Amino acid sequence: MDLLQLRYFQVVARFEHISRAAEELMVAQPSVSRTVARLEAELGTPLFDRQGRRIRLNRYGAVFLRHVERALSELDDGRRALLDARDRGLGRVAIAAETLLTVTRLLGSFRAAYPDADVRLFQADAPEMERRLRAGEVDFCIASQPLTGPGLEAVELVREEVLLAVPAGRRLARRECVTVPETADEPYVTTRPGTWPRALLERLFAAHGLAPLVSCESDEPGASGDMIGAGLGIGLVPAMSRRIGPSAGIAWVHIDAPDCHRDLTLVRHRDAYLSEAAVKFREFTLSRPFMTHRLPDPPARG
Template identity: 75%
Template sequence: MDLLQLRYFQAVARYEHISRAAQELRVAQPSLSRTIARLESELGSPLFDRQGRRIRLNPYGAMFLRHVERALSELDDGRRAVREARDTGLGRVSVASETLLTVTHLMGSFRADHPRADVRLFQSTVQEMDRRLRTREVDFCVASQPLTGTNLDSVELAREEVLLAVPPGHWLDGRESVTIPEIADEPFVTTRPGHWQRALLDRLFAAEGLTPLLSCEGDEPGASQDMISAGLGIGLIPAMSREVGTETRVPVAWVEVEAPDCERVLTLVWSRDSYLSEAALKFREFITGTPFMAHRLGLPDARREAGEAGEAVAT
């Protein structure tokens, strides 16, 4: 049994699909199949149930995978620790966020304070965040939805109300609040499944036994307000977009939603078992030590109140 066999097995177990795993590993499919067969022969037990071209991890494979992932993670952490100890910098910190605009000013402030840190940023859905943390591709996730992985620690960064944005002149323009049943037939501008706006929209409608009508689905929440202003629909937008920089943003009207927990909760999430470089430790201290909203707004002094901001950012 060698390291290559274990990494091949990990990829096949993740996809439960030989050709997809081979594509990720950049190896020929027959070669990958032979490697898995040799591993099963050495262990004396099949690790997958096979039905034609379909494979499924069986109980023996699931048991073995837990040990393989721990072993490979330890090896990856050891290699990373040696590399960073050898370097003159602080090492690398990798962060995943559902939308890059949420953390743009934050990451810029951190790099300005720690120029020797190697900072990497990834845009990810909540499903990708779980995978990236599990495979240790990232150190932290800035998440707007709960992550379901095991051995995760988190700290709440911010909590903000989510409002309904409507085009100027819309029949809701001027209303203070609205219920979900009142807007059941309105077309919504939202994100694809996996993003927090879509999850919140689906949850609010499901609580009323309804399904939202969608006029536009996208991958970048920051574009929603522009599309709403253009009359393509209505949508859920964090209240911070209303509170700052109205002169530099496209015009929309804001309405409160009469529904429980119509809010966005941002959390910093990390795996408690993962190795954290000096840069990662400093990043965690940095992001949790000052008001997140101030960072998010790009204030010159991040410790000032968020309401003093003069520049808007799309959320």
């Protein structure tokens, strides 16, 4: 058993697809197949269930994967620790976030305070953030949804109200507060399933036995304001975006729902190595107000 086999197995397990794994690894597909087959032969146990050209990680593979990811993560941490000890800078800190709008000002301030830090930023959804944390590819995730993988710990940065953004001139734009059912006939601008704005939208509607009318679906939550301002529909937008995002042509309306908020958290793997840059980033983020200027509570209805 060697590191190449373990790396190949990890990537194949992630994609459950030999061709996609080969593309990720930038090697020929037969090489990936042979390497995984040799690993299974050495272990004496199949790690995947194969049905024609399709493969699925089986229960033996899932057990083995947990140990492989820990082992590879330790080796990657060792490599990073060695580089940090050799180099004169603060080392690298890697951060993943669902939308870059959330972290732009934070990272700008951090870079100004620590210019020797090597900062890397990735955009990812919740499952991809969990995977990157487990694999040691990032040090922190700034998440708007719970990340609950083994060994992950989260610190709440802020809880902020989520508002209804309405194109100016629409009937709801004249309201201060609306209920979810009152928006049921309106087209929504939102993000794809699995992202936090879509999850919140579906949860709010499901509480009333309804489903939202989705007219526009994107991959970038930060782009919703532009599309709403262009009149493509209404949408859920965090209060932060009212302050730092585009607001021309948009009216902001409170939603009469007790859980219409976003919890923003800083998540890390508790056992992962942190470079000096990563330690400084954590201290920097937790020691300063993070979007704490909140909007007033919704007015009482009636």
